[in-house]
Amino acid sequence: MEPLIKVENIHKIYNPGENEVRALDGIDLEIQRGEFVAIIGHSGSGKSTLMNMLGCLDVPTSGNYFLNGHDVSKLTDNQLSDIRNKEIGFIFQGFNLIANLNAVENVELPLIYRGLGKQKRRKIAVEALKKVGLGARMKHKPSELSGGQQQRVAVARAIAAQPPIVLADEPTGNLDTKSTKEIMDILKGLHKGGRTVIIITHDDDIAQQVKRVVRIIDGRIEEDYLNEEREGA
Ligand SMILES: Nc1ncnc2c1ncn2[C@@H]1O[C@H](COP(=O)(O)OP(=O)(O)O)[C@@H](O)[C@H]1O
Numbered sequence: 001m002e003p004l005i006k007v008e009n010i011h012k013i014y015n016p017g018e019n020e021v022r023a024l025d026g027i028d029l030e031i032q033r034g035e036f037v038a039i040i041g042h043s044g045s046g047k048s049t050l051m052n053m054l055g056c057l058d059v060p061t062s063g064n065y066f067l068n069g070h071d072v073s074k075l076t077d078n079q080l081s082d083i084r085n086k087e088i089g090f091i092f093q094g095f096n097l098i099a100n101l102n103a104v105e106n107v108e109l110p111l112i113y114r115g116l117g118k119q120k121r122r123k124i125a126v127e128a129l130k131k132v133g134l135g136a137r138m139k140h141k142p143s144e145l146s147g148g149q150q151q152r153v154a155v156a157r158a159i160a161a162q163p164p165i166v167l168a169d170e171p172t173g174n175l176d177t178k179s180t181k182e183i184m185d186i187l188k189g190l191h192k193g194g195r196t197v198i199i200i201t202h203d204d205d206i207a208q209q210v211k212r213v214v215r216i217i218d219g220r221i222e223e224d225y226l227n228e229e230r231e232g233a
């Protein structure tokens with residue numbers, strides 16, 4: 001079967017010319033449906049740039065990206081936003097919640113763009129918040145929640161519409177150990193439920209909990225391995 005994600009020799013060059021930054025410098029990567037992948041690397045290695053490509057938030061300077069067999073460079077802006085909306089759930093380090101909306105309103109917001117009616121949206125949002133253990137915090141604004149709870153709202157928002165792909169960029173970067181475990185448990189559950197989960201991290205402890213690890217150094221893939229094949233190696 002066609003891989004879900006197929007990246008061929010992708011380059012991303014910021015500020016071409018004398019001060020250019022080769023954020024991605026020839027990346028080849030295939031990810032199958034249902035995989036659980038950690039993309040790891042030091043700060044500045046190109047992880048977020050890669051995630052932005054995978055999530056169709058940005059386009060490469062050169063190279064090809066096939067998502068679900070579709071050449072992403074051939075899609076219109078409308079088709080791309082449709083893919084982002086329907087296929088991909090995004091989770092970011094900084095939560096990116098809207099301060100003056102409460103938890104359930106934050107989760108509902110992206111569902112508006114999917115054309116769902118008000119009652120349907122509320123029902124789906126409530127279910128998603130219960131799934132992340134926040135059934136008792138529906139009406140709380142982000143400022144009334146801990147960092148870990150805010151990130152769980154963000155996870156609920158990302159998964160409410162049941163996208164097949166979840167992309168998480170340093171989702172535990174701002175969290176304490178306990179909240180990190182909660183978020184990782186949720187991501188593991190999503191993987192068990194059949195989602196393709198890609199988590200970006202600079203934390204080796206997190207990478208060890210994920211099936212497959214892709215290590216990036218200076219915009220290139222340095223290693224690509226399965227944790228289970230490494231045990232005892
Ligand atoms: N919009 C941008 N303009 C110029 N340089 C950028 C931009 N975004 C990222 N970079 C540079 O690209 C490299 C990779 O960045 P990034 O993908 O954010 O790394 P990571 O997420 O691994 O920390 C870094 O050197 C960074 O400074």
Ligand SMILES: [Mg+2]
Pocket residue numbers: 047048049169170
């Ligand atoms: Mg980053």
